[in-house]
Amino acid sequence: MMTGKEREDLLVLADRSFSSRLLVGTGKYASNDAMVGAVKASGTQLVTLALRRFNPRQPHDDLLTPLAEAGVNLMPNTSGARNADEAVRAALIAGEASGSRFIKLEIHPNPYHLMPDPIETFSAADQLVKRGFAVLPYINADPVLAKRLEEIGCAAVMPLGAAIGSGQGIATRELIEIIIDEAKIPVIIDAGLRSPADAAYAMEMGADAVLVNTAIAVAGNPIAMAEAFKLAVQAGRKAYLAGIMQRKRGAEPTSPLTSFLDPE
Amino acid sequence: MKVEMNGEVIDLVAGSTLDDLCRLLALPKKSAVISVNGEVVRKSEYGSYVVPDSSKIEVMVFVGGG
Numbered sequence: 001m002m003t004g005k006e007r008e009d010l011l012v013l014a015d016r017s018f019s020s021r022l023l024v025g026t027g028k029y030a031s032n033d034a035m036v037g038a039v040k041a042s043g044t045q046l047v048t049l050a051l052r053r054f055n056p057r058q059p060h061d062d063l064l065t066p067l068a069e070a071g072v073n074l075m076p077n078t079s080g081a082r083n084a085d086e087a088v089r090a091a092l093i094a095g096e097a098s099g100s101r102f103i104k105l106e107i108h109p110n111p112y113h114l115m116p117d118p119i120e121t122f123s124a125a126d127q128l129v130k131r132g133f134a135v136l137p138y139i140n141a142d143p144v145l146a147k148r149l150e151e152i153g154c155a156a157v158m159p160l161g162a163a164i165g166s167g168q169g170i171a172t173r174e175l176i177e178i179i180i181d182e183a184k185i186p187v188i189i190d191a192g193l194r195s196p197a198d199a200a201y202a203m204e205m206g207a208d209a210v211l212v213n214t215a216i217a218v219a220g221n222p223i224a225m226a227e228a229f230k231l232a233v234q235a236g237r238k239a240y241l242a243g244i245m246q247r248k249r250g251a252e253p254t255s256p257l258t259s260f261l262d263p264e
Numbered sequence: 265m266k267v268e269m270n271g272e273v274i275d276l277v278a279g280s281t282l283d284d285l286c287r288l289l290a291l292p293k294k295s296a297v298i299s300v301n302g303e304v305v306r307k308s309e310y311g312s313y314v315v316p317d318s319s320k321i322e323v324m325v326f327v328g329g330g
Contacts, residue, residue: 025330035328041308050329052289053322054271062295063326077329096304097297164330191330213330 008039009241011209012187013118014101014134014155017072021203022233023075023188024226025049025213026063028165034222036066042226048104048211049128050080051094064098075102075136079141082109083117084124091128099255103128106138114164118168122152129153138190140174146179146187156185158211161202162192173205180206196225196232203236204244265317282310285326289323297324 001147010017024044029035037046051061063263067074076094084107091103105128107121108114121137122145128135134155139145141159149157159176162168169192170176180187186208199210212229219225265278269285276285282305286293298305299322307315315321 026328027330029328048330049296049326051324052327053271054289054296054325056272056289060291060325062292063328064295065292076326079329093297093299093304096306097324097326199292211330 002035009237012246013046013136014187016134018209020045020197020230020233021232021237022217023048023209023210023211025211025212026067028217031068031212031221032061032063035063035217036070038216038222038226039067039070039072039212041230042212043230044072046075046102048077048213049077049098051090051097052094073102074098074100075104076100077104077106077138078124079106079108081107081124082120083107083225084120084127087120087124088131090128091124091133091210092131095133101132102136102155103133104136104138108164116121116140116160118142122148125149126152126155130227136188139176141179143175143178143182147182148149150183150252152187154185156188156208156256158188160191161198164191166192167194168192169194170202170205174222176202176207177205196228199229200232200236203233204239206240209233267317267319267321269321269325276315280315282313282315285298285315285321285323286310291323291325295325297322298322 011021020040020043022044023046024042025048026035076098078087078090081090087107107117109117116138125135125137136156137149138158146157161170188209189202189207190211193212193215202210216222216225265275266277282298300319
Protein backbone atom coordinates (compact mmCIF):
# COMPACT_ATOMS: atom_id res chain seq x y z
CA MET A 1 0.00 0.00 0.00
CA MET A 2 1.30 3.45 -0.83
CA THR A 3 1.70 5.87 2.02
CA GLY A 4 0.65 9.48 1.71
CA LYS A 5 4.29 10.48 1.53
CA GLU A 6 4.89 8.28 -1.51
CA ARG A 7 1.74 9.49 -3.22
CA GLU A 8 3.01 13.03 -2.90
CA ASP A 9 6.54 12.15 -3.92
CA LEU A 10 6.87 14.34 -6.98
CA LEU A 11 9.90 15.72 -8.73
CA VAL A 12 9.43 19.47 -8.93
CA LEU A 13 11.33 21.33 -11.64
CA ALA A 14 10.56 25.04 -11.84
CA ASP A 15 6.75 25.26 -11.89
CA ARG A 16 6.15 21.67 -13.05
CA SER A 17 5.71 18.45 -11.08
CA PHE A 18 6.60 15.01 -12.39
CA SER A 19 5.71 11.62 -10.96
CA SER A 20 8.51 9.97 -12.99
CA ARG A 21 12.07 10.52 -11.81
CA LEU A 22 13.60 9.15 -15.00
CA LEU A 23 14.54 11.62 -17.71
CA VAL A 24 15.34 10.08 -21.08
CA GLY A 25 17.50 11.26 -23.96
CA THR A 26 16.38 10.65 -27.53
CA GLY A 27 19.77 10.27 -29.27
CA LYS A 28 21.58 7.24 -30.69
CA TYR A 29 18.50 5.08 -31.33
CA ALA A 30 18.47 2.81 -34.37
CA SER A 31 15.13 4.27 -35.43
CA ASN A 32 12.48 6.77 -34.39
CA ASP A 33 10.12 3.89 -33.64
CA ALA A 34 12.63 2.33 -31.22
CA MET A 35 13.11 5.72 -29.56
CA VAL A 36 9.40 6.36 -29.13
CA GLY A 37 8.84 2.81 -27.88
CA ALA A 38 11.59 3.25 -25.30
CA VAL A 39 10.29 6.65 -24.22
CA LYS A 40 6.85 5.16 -23.62
CA ALA A 41 8.21 2.07 -21.82
CA SER A 42 10.38 4.23 -19.56
CA GLY A 43 7.38 6.11 -18.18
CA THR A 44 9.38 9.32 -18.52
CA GLN A 45 7.60 12.66 -18.62
CA LEU A 46 10.57 14.75 -19.73
CA VAL A 47 12.84 13.99 -22.68
CA THR A 48 15.87 15.76 -24.08
CA LEU A 49 16.50 16.47 -27.73
CA ALA A 50 19.03 18.41 -29.77
CA LEU A 51 18.78 21.13 -32.39
CA ARG A 52 20.70 20.91 -35.65
CA ARG A 53 20.86 22.67 -39.01
CA PHE A 54 18.34 21.32 -41.50
CA ASN A 55 19.95 19.49 -44.41
CA PRO A 56 17.74 19.73 -47.52
CA ARG A 57 19.44 16.67 -49.02
CA GLN A 58 18.48 14.44 -46.10
CA PRO A 59 14.88 13.49 -45.40
CA HIS A 60 13.82 14.99 -42.10
CA ASP A 61 12.51 12.48 -39.59
CA ASP A 62 9.99 14.39 -37.51
CA LEU A 63 10.53 13.72 -33.79
CA LEU A 64 8.06 16.20 -32.39
CA THR A 65 4.86 14.55 -33.58
CA PRO A 66 5.48 11.10 -32.04
CA LEU A 67 6.82 12.67 -28.83
CA ALA A 68 3.74 14.88 -28.58
CA GLU A 69 1.58 11.79 -29.06
CA ALA A 70 3.53 10.09 -26.27
CA GLY A 71 2.52 13.00 -24.04
CA VAL A 72 6.00 13.90 -22.81
CA ASN A 73 7.45 17.31 -22.07
CA LEU A 74 10.40 18.48 -24.12
CA MET A 75 13.73 19.73 -22.85
CA PRO A 76 16.01 20.81 -25.70
CA ASN A 77 19.73 20.75 -25.01
CA THR A 78 22.42 23.16 -26.14
CA SER A 79 24.84 20.43 -27.21
CA GLY A 80 27.22 21.65 -29.85
CA ALA A 81 27.67 24.98 -28.09
CA ARG A 82 31.31 25.64 -27.21
CA ASN A 83 30.81 28.80 -25.19
CA ALA A 84 28.15 30.80 -23.34
CA ASP A 85 27.22 32.98 -26.33
CA GLU A 86 26.54 29.96 -28.54
CA ALA A 87 24.59 28.24 -25.78
CA VAL A 88 22.36 31.27 -25.15
CA ARG A 89 21.67 31.59 -28.88
CA ALA A 90 20.92 27.88 -29.13
CA ALA A 91 18.59 28.10 -26.12
CA LEU A 92 16.64 31.01 -27.60
CA ILE A 93 16.16 29.12 -30.87
CA ALA A 94 15.31 25.87 -29.07
CA GLY A 95 12.81 27.63 -26.81
CA GLU A 96 10.98 29.04 -29.83
CA ALA A 97 11.09 25.69 -31.62
CA SER A 98 9.89 23.57 -28.70
CA GLY A 99 7.61 25.98 -26.90
CA SER A 100 9.26 24.71 -23.71
CA ARG A 101 10.84 26.77 -20.93
CA PHE A 102 13.09 23.84 -20.00
CA ILE A 103 16.61 23.94 -21.31
CA LYS A 104 19.37 21.46 -20.65
CA LEU A 105 22.42 23.67 -20.67
CA GLU A 106 25.48 21.82 -21.87
CA ILE A 107 28.66 23.43 -23.06
CA HIS A 108 31.49 21.07 -23.83
CA PRO A 109 34.24 22.54 -25.97
CA ASN A 110 36.37 19.39 -26.14
CA PRO A 111 34.93 16.65 -28.37
CA TYR A 112 37.27 14.03 -26.91
CA HIS A 113 36.11 14.02 -23.28
CA LEU A 114 32.97 16.20 -23.59
CA MET A 115 33.59 17.62 -20.12
CA PRO A 116 31.37 20.63 -19.42
CA ASP A 117 33.03 24.05 -19.24
CA PRO A 118 32.14 25.40 -15.77
CA ILE A 119 32.90 29.05 -16.48
CA GLU A 120 30.91 29.29 -19.71
CA THR A 121 28.11 27.19 -18.16
CA PHE A 122 27.78 29.55 -15.20
CA SER A 123 27.71 32.60 -17.47
CA ALA A 124 25.10 31.10 -19.82
CA ALA A 125 22.97 29.86 -16.91
CA ASP A 126 22.88 33.35 -15.42
CA GLN A 127 21.76 34.89 -18.72
CA LEU A 128 19.13 32.22 -19.41
CA VAL A 129 17.63 32.34 -15.91
CA LYS A 130 17.23 36.10 -16.35
CA ARG A 131 15.44 35.46 -19.65
CA GLY A 132 12.90 33.21 -17.91
CA PHE A 133 14.22 29.78 -18.82
CA ALA A 134 14.05 26.82 -16.43
CA VAL A 135 17.75 26.02 -16.65
CA LEU A 136 19.13 22.55 -15.94
CA PRO A 137 22.90 22.75 -16.33
CA TYR A 138 25.01 19.68 -17.09
CA ILE A 139 28.08 20.02 -14.87
CA ASN A 140 31.02 18.14 -13.55
CA ALA A 141 30.39 16.80 -10.04
CA ASP A 142 31.59 20.02 -8.41
CA PRO A 143 29.79 20.95 -5.17
CA VAL A 144 30.92 24.59 -5.30
CA LEU A 145 29.71 25.10 -8.85
CA ALA A 146 26.44 23.31 -8.04
CA LYS A 147 25.81 25.70 -5.14
CA ARG A 148 26.64 28.75 -7.25
CA LEU A 149 24.21 27.60 -9.95
CA GLU A 150 21.54 27.07 -7.31
CA GLU A 151 22.12 30.61 -5.99
CA ILE A 152 21.53 32.20 -9.41
CA GLY A 153 18.21 30.40 -9.83
CA CYS A 154 18.78 27.21 -11.82
CA ALA A 155 15.86 24.75 -11.67
CA ALA A 156 18.16 21.79 -10.95
CA VAL A 157 21.77 20.74 -11.33
CA MET A 158 22.83 17.76 -13.40
CA PRO A 159 26.22 16.50 -12.27
CA LEU A 160 27.81 13.76 -14.34
CA GLY A 161 28.32 10.25 -13.01
CA ALA A 162 31.00 9.69 -15.62
CA ALA A 163 31.81 10.91 -19.15
CA ILE A 164 28.90 11.08 -21.61
CA GLY A 165 28.23 7.71 -23.20
CA SER A 166 31.05 6.02 -21.28
CA GLY A 167 28.97 3.58 -19.24
CA GLN A 168 31.40 3.97 -16.34
CA GLY A 169 28.63 4.29 -13.76
CA ILE A 170 28.84 6.74 -10.88
CA ALA A 171 32.56 7.36 -10.79
CA THR A 172 32.01 10.68 -9.00
CA ARG A 173 30.16 9.18 -6.01
CA GLU A 174 31.81 11.08 -3.16
CA LEU A 175 31.38 14.47 -4.82
CA ILE A 176 27.79 13.74 -5.80
CA GLU A 177 27.03 12.82 -2.19
CA ILE A 178 28.24 16.27 -1.14
CA ILE A 179 26.16 17.95 -3.84
CA ILE A 180 23.06 16.03 -2.72
CA ASP A 181 23.68 16.86 0.95
CA GLU A 182 23.98 20.57 0.24
CA ALA A 183 21.50 21.13 -2.58
CA LYS A 184 18.15 22.83 -2.09
CA ILE A 185 17.22 22.25 -5.74
CA PRO A 186 16.83 18.85 -7.43
CA VAL A 187 20.01 16.94 -8.26
CA ILE A 188 19.74 14.86 -11.43
CA ILE A 189 22.56 12.44 -12.18
CA ASP A 190 23.28 12.77 -15.87
CA ALA A 191 25.72 10.82 -18.01
CA GLY A 192 27.76 7.71 -17.46
CA LEU A 193 25.05 5.38 -16.18
CA ARG A 194 25.48 1.92 -17.67
CA SER A 195 22.80 -0.31 -16.21
CA PRO A 196 19.66 -0.12 -14.10
CA ALA A 197 21.83 -0.93 -11.06
CA ASP A 198 23.60 2.42 -11.52
CA ALA A 199 20.24 4.22 -11.66
CA ALA A 200 18.95 2.45 -8.56
CA TYR A 201 22.19 3.31 -6.75
CA ALA A 202 21.93 6.96 -7.75
CA MET A 203 18.40 7.09 -6.37
CA GLU A 204 19.42 5.28 -3.16
CA MET A 205 22.10 7.96 -2.70
CA GLY A 206 19.31 10.52 -2.63
CA ALA A 207 19.49 11.84 -6.18
CA ASP A 208 16.17 13.40 -7.19
CA ALA A 209 16.24 11.89 -10.67
CA VAL A 210 18.52 10.42 -13.32
CA LEU A 211 18.87 11.14 -17.02
CA VAL A 212 19.63 8.14 -19.24
CA ASN A 213 20.23 7.99 -22.96
CA THR A 214 23.01 5.74 -24.28
CA ALA A 215 22.37 2.86 -21.86
CA ILE A 216 18.84 2.52 -23.19
CA ALA A 217 19.46 3.46 -26.83
CA VAL A 218 22.26 0.97 -27.48
CA ALA A 219 20.74 -1.93 -25.51
CA GLY A 220 19.92 -5.09 -27.43
CA ASN A 221 16.27 -4.37 -26.66
CA PRO A 222 15.87 -0.66 -25.90
CA ILE A 223 12.20 -0.97 -24.97
CA ALA A 224 12.86 -3.68 -22.37
CA MET A 225 15.86 -1.74 -21.07
CA ALA A 226 13.76 1.41 -20.75
CA GLU A 227 11.31 -0.46 -18.56
CA ALA A 228 14.17 -1.93 -16.53
CA PHE A 229 15.46 1.60 -15.86
CA LYS A 230 11.98 2.72 -14.88
CA LEU A 231 11.71 -0.06 -12.31
CA ALA A 232 15.23 0.56 -11.02
CA VAL A 233 14.56 4.27 -10.49
CA GLN A 234 11.34 3.44 -8.65
CA ALA A 235 13.09 0.81 -6.51
CA GLY A 236 15.99 3.09 -5.68
CA ARG A 237 13.72 5.96 -4.75
CA LYS A 238 11.53 3.74 -2.61
CA ALA A 239 14.58 2.38 -0.80
CA TYR A 240 15.88 5.90 -0.19
CA LEU A 241 12.55 7.00 1.29
CA ALA A 242 12.31 3.79 3.35
CA GLY A 243 15.64 4.58 5.06
CA ILE A 244 18.63 2.42 4.19
CA MET A 245 20.54 0.73 7.03
CA GLN A 246 23.96 1.99 8.07
CA ARG A 247 27.02 -0.04 7.20
CA LYS A 248 28.67 -1.78 10.18
CA ARG A 249 32.16 -3.17 10.58
CA GLY A 250 31.26 -6.49 12.16
CA ALA A 251 28.43 -8.97 12.09
CA GLU A 252 25.23 -8.40 14.00
CA PRO A 253 23.07 -11.50 14.42
CA THR A 254 19.65 -11.63 12.91
CA SER A 255 18.66 -14.52 15.23
CA PRO A 256 18.93 -14.33 19.04
CA LEU A 257 22.22 -15.73 20.32
CA THR A 258 20.85 -16.61 23.77
CA SER A 259 18.45 -19.24 25.12
CA PHE A 260 19.62 -21.91 22.73
CA LEU A 261 19.71 -25.61 23.76
CA ASP A 262 21.30 -26.25 27.15
CA PRO A 263 24.94 -27.10 26.66
CA GLU A 264 25.53 -30.72 27.63
CA MET B 265 15.34 36.24 -55.86
CA LYS B 266 18.30 34.58 -54.26
CA VAL B 267 18.67 33.94 -50.55
CA GLU B 268 21.21 32.01 -48.52
CA MET B 269 19.72 29.03 -46.66
CA ASN B 270 22.02 27.19 -44.26
CA GLY B 271 25.03 28.37 -46.19
CA GLU B 272 23.68 27.54 -49.66
CA VAL B 273 22.27 29.98 -52.20
CA ILE B 274 18.75 29.03 -53.27
CA ASP B 275 16.13 30.60 -55.53
CA LEU B 276 12.95 31.80 -53.91
CA VAL B 277 10.00 33.48 -55.62
CA ALA B 278 9.89 37.16 -54.65
CA GLY B 279 7.25 37.74 -51.99
CA SER B 280 7.64 34.23 -50.50
CA THR B 281 6.77 33.82 -46.84
CA LEU B 282 8.44 31.45 -44.40
CA ASP B 283 5.40 29.17 -44.79
CA ASP B 284 6.25 29.01 -48.50
CA LEU B 285 9.86 28.19 -47.66
CA CYS B 286 8.77 25.31 -45.40
CA ARG B 287 6.59 23.94 -48.22
CA LEU B 288 9.51 24.25 -50.66
CA LEU B 289 11.75 22.30 -48.27
CA ALA B 290 8.99 19.73 -47.56
CA LEU B 291 9.49 20.54 -43.90
CA PRO B 292 6.58 20.46 -41.46
CA LYS B 293 6.26 23.97 -40.07
CA LYS B 294 6.15 22.80 -36.47
CA SER B 295 9.48 20.97 -36.84
CA ALA B 296 11.39 24.00 -38.04
CA VAL B 297 12.72 27.07 -36.35
CA ILE B 298 13.89 29.75 -38.72
CA SER B 299 16.14 32.74 -38.22
CA VAL B 300 16.35 35.46 -40.85
CA ASN B 301 19.42 37.70 -40.79
CA GLY B 302 20.21 36.55 -37.25
CA GLU B 303 16.74 37.10 -35.78
CA VAL B 304 14.59 34.16 -34.71
CA VAL B 305 11.13 34.48 -36.28
CA ARG B 306 8.14 33.37 -34.22
CA LYS B 307 6.26 30.42 -35.70
CA SER B 308 3.02 32.37 -35.52
CA GLU B 309 4.56 34.83 -38.01
CA TYR B 310 5.70 32.32 -40.64
CA GLY B 311 2.57 32.89 -42.72
CA SER B 312 2.94 36.66 -42.84
CA TYR B 313 6.73 37.02 -42.76
CA VAL B 314 7.88 37.91 -46.28
CA VAL B 315 11.49 36.92 -46.84
CA PRO B 316 13.58 39.93 -47.91
CA ASP B 317 15.78 39.60 -51.01
CA SER B 318 19.35 38.38 -50.30
CA SER B 319 18.43 37.25 -46.78
CA LYS B 320 20.57 34.91 -44.79
CA ILE B 321 18.27 32.19 -43.50
CA GLU B 322 19.05 29.55 -40.90
CA VAL B 323 16.67 26.60 -40.65
CA MET B 324 17.07 24.38 -37.59
CA VAL B 325 15.25 21.16 -36.74
CA PHE B 326 15.12 18.86 -33.73
CA VAL B 327 17.09 15.64 -33.79
CA GLY B 328 17.61 12.98 -31.16
CA GLY B 329 19.94 14.05 -28.36
CA GLY B 330 20.81 13.39 -24.74
